[in-house]
Amino acid sequence: MLPAELYRELCDAVGEENIFTISPLSAAHDAFIYRLALKDGNQRVAKLAPNGGIEMEVFMLNYLHDKGGLPIPDILYASDTLIVMDFINSDWERSKAAERHAADLLARLHSITADFYGFRRDTRIGSLPQPNPRYDNWITFFIEQRLLYMGKAALEEGKIKPAQMRKLEKLCGKIPDIFARADISTPRLIHGDLWDGNILAVKDKVVAFIDPSIYYADPEIELAFTTLFGTFGKAFFRRYNEHIPIRPGFFEERCDIYNLYALLVHARLFGITYARRAEHIIDRFL
Template sequence: MSRLARHAATLLGSGLWNWRPLQGGDIAQTLLVYLNDGRSVVAKNGPDPLAEAAMLRALGETGAPVPAVLAVDADALVVEYRPTEGMLATCWGDLGRVLAQVHAGRPAGGMTRYGWAGDYALGAVSVPNAWTGNWPEFWARHRLGVHLAHVPIDVAHSLEKLMRRLPDLLPAKPAPALLHGDLWSGNVLVANRRVTGLIDPCCYYGHAEVDLATAGVFSQPPAAFYMAGGPLEAGHAVRFAIYRLWIALVHLRLFGVTYRPMVAQYLDESGFR
């Protein structure tokens, strides 16, 4: 029996009946766990279950659908099981509506600052979140600069050029919206043509366009998705490329040269390859 499944059952004070792996699991083990008391729950390990639980709770406080946190410790996160029986293609507009709810979340105290209460990680890739009062500075330091020592030298040179230009390309002080932070179709649960859950967050406060941009890395959302939060602002195409570049860099570091063309594409679209 899986150690993670046994641990999840123990956290919930129940016996373990069975378990099976769920899709995904590239950077964490995720299981559907069947308990002796008849419940079915989802158990997940690393990189930081306690931080992920706090992120899910923050998303839920906005009214967005997220799986309820049932138990958590340093080794495992246990959340309610929400069936996913549909395709995101049927409800992009609903995802846009959900994101508008999420993005209404603001940092405590109403301060204009960007970041999160602690750093995070996606697998072996660190995600620093130190509070910063200027958005281009946050993106340069914490989403691009952290990769310089880990990517090919030509990519690093292009990133350095882009980082110097960010004050001209990104807004200095956009409203600091709560972000899912790693939004793509695999992190959205769907059933009955509705979004039933946002999962695997990498939350922080930043420019709302980040989530809109990253949703289009592996999919092609329709206009209804982008318009749910209001019309896109002028110049969004370049900003989308800059925000998508972070996803590409993370994938390059986690999964290798297969993602080199994606990095090149977003550098091109940013004007800095």
């Protein structure tokens, strides 16, 4: 049930007299998402966040579009508690054509560079804060601001055990040597949360990306995340490699290590099953 003040804001934004039906689409940890059918036949999607945070999402979407050239849904209304966008009836089925188009778009995004790792402000991944202080060295940033930061937060919340945290810290001491062969030198803009629910496609073309968690990174961390839940297959990686060659050792070693960050995020959001998956990866390298 929507809080009355949010329902009122939604009606004011769209025009209550224009709304035919409001149907729930999904619920996130800190937001409710609805599909609006309007009397003129158009459809909208509304995301309502009682605790705020929409301003950050709008900022990241616009940055992806303006700076990175990625398509996003048309934003029709936004406040810190509500965003209303065009509804896109995605038929993403991971066709080879759609994968190749996604690779073209993401390679273009990853061509946007900066002179530091991190971002000009902290962002969010899902409902969780994501710190982005500026670093000159990617490996140090990844260890301190991704693995150790998220691991310590998960430990404080009881989502990982002290023994698992000690293993993570031990692995962090090995990462500089494991990554030494990768020649990581250029910060590149990433979407940051590329599971297939955040990619909207129609007829084999990607028409929008949603729910980003942007910062400047080694883009391999983005590629790794797409393997965690099967976002893309071989067609994507073949096309992406034509644009930006994937460095040796990514699939064999760095992919799993990069996915520890996403698994720690999921452990905080969804529970210890993901902590166990992370521990299995850590054990492989200890």
